[in-house]
Amino acid sequence: MLLMSSETTKAAKDQEWAQLIALTAQGDQAALATFYDRTSPQVFGLVLKILNNREAAEEVTLDVYTQVWRQAHTYDETRGAPGAWLMTLARTRAIDRFRAGAAEYGRIESLDAVELLVSADDTPEQDVEGQERRRYVQQALAVLAVEQRQAIALAYFYGLSQSEIAEKLQLPLGTVKTRIRLGMMKLREALAPYEAGLTP
Numbered sequence: 001m002l003l004m005s006s007e008t009t010k011a012a013k014d015q016e017w018a019q020l021i022a023l024t025a026q027g028d029q030a031a032l033a034t035f036y037d038r039t040s041p042q043v044f045g046l047v048l049k050i051l052n053n054r055e056a057a058e059e060v061t062l063d064v065y066t067q068v069w070r071q072a073h074t075y076d077e078t079r080g081a082p083g084a085w086l087m088t089l090a091r092t093r094a095i096d097r098f099r100a101g102a103a104e105y106g107r108i109e110s111l112d113a114v115e116l117l118v119s120a121d122d123t124p125e126q127d128v129e130g131q132e133r134r135r136y137v138q139q140a141l142a143v144l145a146v147e148q149r150q151a152i153a154l155a156y157f158y159g160l161s162q163s164e165i166a167e168k169l170q171l172p173l174g175t176v177k178t179r180i181r182l183g184m185m186k187l188r189e190a191l192a193p194y195e196a197g198l199t200p
Contacts, residue, residue: 043061151169
């Protein structure tokens, strides 16, 4: 009963957000403002997790909604929920900013903070299934060696290439490839018992 209620609420929210995006595509600034009010806390939260810099996160969040204003007409409801579309925009812009400012920041986030990014692609709704999947992945990450978790986090959560990871960590490319390969093998092994729970 609770799950059904949650699904109903999510469907209503998706419908509202899709309508706001459609109105924004028609040049309705009030619709964009409402969409911002409804969704900006989730967008800012995701961007802040990636950048770990409040000022930069605020700038990127504003950039995201500027992009929404310009690209609202490209949103296709048949290809995904509006929340997923928005969070993909946010994640992409945040990763671009992270990569551009990597030299400036000159450090790597703590692995505890990186673990939070396993939910970066989730829609803003914190449904039960999503929470379960995140819990499974976090438990699996915990079994990896620190070096393996670090390499995988930079590759999959921050979007860096293996060459960029090697440069950032000042390691041979072969070492990075090995850490990622071994880490992914361990992850698959650790996640095997939860495979059913990870299926969307």
